[in-house]
Amino acid sequence: MPNILQTVNIVKYYGNKGNITKALTGISFDVEKGEYIGVMGASGSGKTTLLNCISTIDSVTSGHILINGQNITEMDRRSLARFRREHLGFVFQDFNLLDTLTCFENIALALTILKIPPRQIEKRVKAIAQALNIGEILTKYPYQVSGGQKQRVACARALVTNPSLVLADEPTGALDSKSAGALLESFRHLVHTRAATILMVTHDAFAASHCDRILFIRDGKLFYQLVRATETRKQFFDRIIEVVALMGGDSDDVS
Numbered sequence: 001m002p003n004i005l006q007t008v009n010i011v012k013y014y015g016n017k018g019n020i021t022k023a024l025t026g027i028s029f030d031v032e033k034g035e036y037i038g039v040m041g042a043s044g045s046g047k048t049t050l051l052n053c054i055s056t057i058d059s060v061t062s063g064h065i066l067i068n069g070q071n072i073t074e075m076d077r078r079s080l081a082r083f084r085r086e087h088l089g090f091v092f093q094d095f096n097l098l099d100t101l102t103c104f105e106n107i108a109l110a111l112t113i114l115k116i117p118p119r120q121i122e123k124r125v126k127a128i129a130q131a132l133n134i135g136e137i138l139t140k141y142p143y144q145v146s147g148g149q150k151q152r153v154a155c156a157r158a159l160v161t162n163p164s165l166v167l168a169d170e171p172t173g174a175l176d177s178k179s180a181g182a183l184l185e186s187f188r189h190l191v192h193t194r195a196a197t198i199l200m201v202t203h204d205a206f207a208a209s210h211c212d213r214i215l216f217i218r219d220g221k222l223f224y225q226l227v228r229a230t231e232t233r234k235q236f237f238d239r240i241i242e243v244v245a246l247m248g249g250d251s252d253d254v255s
Contacts, residue, residue, distance in 0.1 A: 003066075004164055004197045005031035005054065010063035012049055012220075023049040025220040026063075031165075034195040036187060038208040040240075041217035042247065048169070050217065051201050055088060055167050056080045068164045085113060089158030089166040093173040095150045097142040097157075103149075104129075104138040107156045114161060128156045131193070132186050148179025152186060159196060168200040172207050184210040205244060209237035218247055 012024040024046045031037055041047040052058035054065055056072055064073050067087060075083060090096075097106045104125055111121045129135045132152045137145050142153065151171060158166050168187075172180035188210055190196040200211065208214050210233060216224040224243055228236045 001032040001034060003030045004033045004035075004068060005199065006064075006066040007050075007054070008064040008066070010050070010053060010065065011061045012046075012053060012058070013061045022220055024053070024060075027217070027220070027222050028063075029215060029222060029225075031197060031199060033197055034191060035197055036191045036210070036212045037199045038211035038214045039199065039201045039217060040203070040205075040208055040214055040244070041223075045217045046220040047201050047217045049220075051167060051169055051199070054165075054199065055090065056084050085110075086161070087164040089161065089163035091151070091154050091158045091166065091168040091171045093170040095142070095147075095154045095174070097150060097153060099142050101141070102138065103134065103140055103142065103145065103153045106142065106153055107138075107160050110157055110161050124160055125156070128160045131190060132156050146179065147175055148182060151175060151179070151183050155183065155186065155190075159190060159194070164197065166196060166198045168198060170202060171200065172202065172204060177206075180204075180207065205237055205240045208240050209233045214240060214243075216243055216247060223247065 008028050010024050010027045014021040014023055027050060039047045039050065049058065053060050060073055064071055066072070070083065072080065072083060101109065107125045107129065108121050111124060116124070125138070126135065129138055132155060134149055134152045134156065137149055142150055145153070172183060175183065184207055187198055191198060200207070202208050212228050214226040215222060226236070226239055226243060
């Protein structure tokens with residue numbers, strides 16, 4: 001499988017000479033097409049900074065980030081904005097849906113911005129909605145559906161453009177356990193059936209146990225990696241808990 005994401009010796013400092021905060025210190029890893037990757041670490045570990053740099057929201061101090069072979073650390077602002085629209089999908093904890101648009105219109109918005117023909121938009125929105133089991137709510141507004149359904153609409157919006165990489169920031173944080181489980185299973189389904197590539201930051205060991213591989217970040221560095229391979233989700237969950245304990249906290253404290 002080709003690498004969708006490559007991070008090469010990423011360094012991110014904040015502040016000036018008198019007060020420098022080292023958020024990331026030499027992080028390198030690759031993500032293959034069709035991988036479902038989790039990123040975990042304690043508050044202040046640098047995992048959110050890492051996600052912000054990969055998502056082009058923030059810039060690195062040094063090092064390189066390549067997505068689909070394109071070096072985003074060398075792009076100007078206009079090129080980055082276009083790259084973000086065409087190659088990245090985003091899923092946030094608070095959904096970020098527009099209440100004045102129906103669920104269908106929220107999902108279709110990204111395609112409209114890309115100037116996709118209306119007939120193709122309808123076909124693609126309905127296909128991704130079916131994959132996420134939200135076809136029956138497309139005519140409803142976000143305030144008329146449950147939190148779990150809102151998050152699946154947000155996922156559909158992120159995936160409908162067929163992005164190279166989907167970046168999910170605590171996507172289960174605002175959901176109850178049942179809705180969270182359904183969303184995470186939907187992620188796995190999309191990885192397996194659509195070869196979607198997902199990088200998910202999470203504080204929750206249960207959410208992380210659905211992934212193929214976990215990157216643990218501590219003090220701005222890559223501390224450890226776990227690969228699920230042929231393990232059951234429960235077996236992988238137990239190993240995640242062991243690493244979390246080794247890092248000095250339990251699964252509920254990691255954020």
